[in-house]
Amino acid sequence: MRHFRSIGLALAATFAVSQAGAQELTGTLKNIKDTGAITLGFRDSSIPFSYLDDNQKPIGFAMDICYKIVDAVKKELKLDKLEVKLNPVTSATRIPLMANGTIDLECGSTTNNAERQKQVAFTNTHYLTASRYVFKKSSGLKSIDDLKGKTVVSTAGTTNIKQLTEANVAKGLGANIIPAKDHAEAFLMVETDRAVAFVMDDVLLASLVAGSKSPDDYVISKDAFSKPEPYGIMLRKDDAPFKKVVDAATAALYTSGEGEKIYNKWFTQKIPPKGLNLNTPISPELKHEFAKPSDSPNPDDYK
Amino acid sequence: MNYNWNWGIFFQPNPMGTGTYLDMLLSGLVLTLKTGALAWIIALITGSIVGVMRTLPSKGANWFGFAYVEFFRNMPLLVQLFLWFFVLPELLPKAAGTWLKQLPNAPFWTAAIGIGFFMSARVAVQLQAGIGSLPRGQKMAATALGLTTVQGYRYVLLPMAFRIILPPLTSEFLNTIKNTAVAITIGLLELTGQARSMQEFSFQVFEAFTAATVLYLLVNAVVVTAMRFLERWVAIPGYITGK
16 A cells, blocks of 8 residues: 555656646647647548648648647747648548647547547637538428438438438438448439438538539538537647647637638638639637637537 | 557447447448358359350350450459449439439449459459369360260369369458458448448547457458368369368
8 A cells, every 4th residue: 555655656746847847848749849840630622621722732721720720839839940741631540640649730620529539639619510411402302301211321430420310210201321431422422313412511511512513403401410510620638738739829819800710711702722612601609609719529518 | 659548439339329339340240241242152153154154165255254354353343333333323224223223222232243243253263274274184084975065064174173263262252251341432331331430430440440350350260261161071082172
């Protein structure tokens, strides 16, 4: 027993020392200072959050936010120069690359939920999206109930397919739900009439429609399958000093009104490379969230 | 490595409400086995027919077998499944295309048949090589006995050839099972698909894929053992493949 206590004391002492030396850096901040570089993970086709432009350079709403965070980190560490490395990630690789230290921030459209917070941390929410469905105007659907007995597609492993499955049971729709490998393939299923509707985050649907051959043929439902869910920039778990810097940077960005400016740049104007316009003005919920930034994974906290 | 290992995740309820995460993976495994088994039956039957055609004296049969094998062997499986699933229905007359698209379980049938045809080209080549490796005298002896071509193949050539190619067929069978993982691209939630879903829901990537790896290994170990028994059972003492 005494033995354990002495180990405990030793640990406490070590901890106290590292706490005492306020200058002493740990975790990601130490790593950034040592290497003089920070690595951002980006997505190649998550329009308009994080995607490649004509020059294969990642751009987007989340990328802009990440560059603001980089500025804040540079200031915090009092560095003259901070190299920004860019590393592509997919939904399958973002966790391993975050865990093994390849990327420090993931700049994309990753939903922040309680289950994922067991594995990673998120900074303040930068977007709120609800689950809706896209369909061809010609199919004449109106509400979720119209999906009765129809074939509906969603992307495998997303929160959307889960909500669709739940609604299917709760409302007794008897819809035939098929999972697709990714968003592009799911949309292709609607395009080729393999499915009548594709259930996904409304903003992703808007970008798929805007980028399709004939955007006028598609409609996004008014009915939603869920409350608005938060998207967050992902970082490593249990790295309080780094999260503090990142949170402060995003909070300052959103409350200053600059967040909304960046939002408008990507959601209400023509964006590269093809000059699409998503025509999605900022929602009251997101406006409220920008005024009072939060990293909560609970949709009920965003009203 | 800053990763939060959680092996208990398998016993936690999955968000689809279909039991635990382990149940999710096991349902994927069942689908993998069903797809693999059906694909292998198709591969074995079609492959045998095409393989025999390539050894027949008929020029036409030869040419057909050659074209078949080159068509299915030279295109990546991933591309083939994509073509069958997305492109083929668009090429058919509209009514037939719509009918095909609305078939229940379309991804399963497309995957099983698509993988079956892809593997049949490989089985055909194996069988052709097996028949080719038999001494010429075998065929002549069959003819001398008064057997027709069909009878010659049925009673002399094929029983020998299949015994010779049994070990390579085992690995083709294993490949068939592993190739079912490609079916994820057309929306079939087999073992790999379920592991990916599990990873997306829980973010426990390594646990999900470790479990998938172990399940694939177990299945393949069963197949290998069963095939060894089969080899021993059909072996004829004194022949190249017997002891």
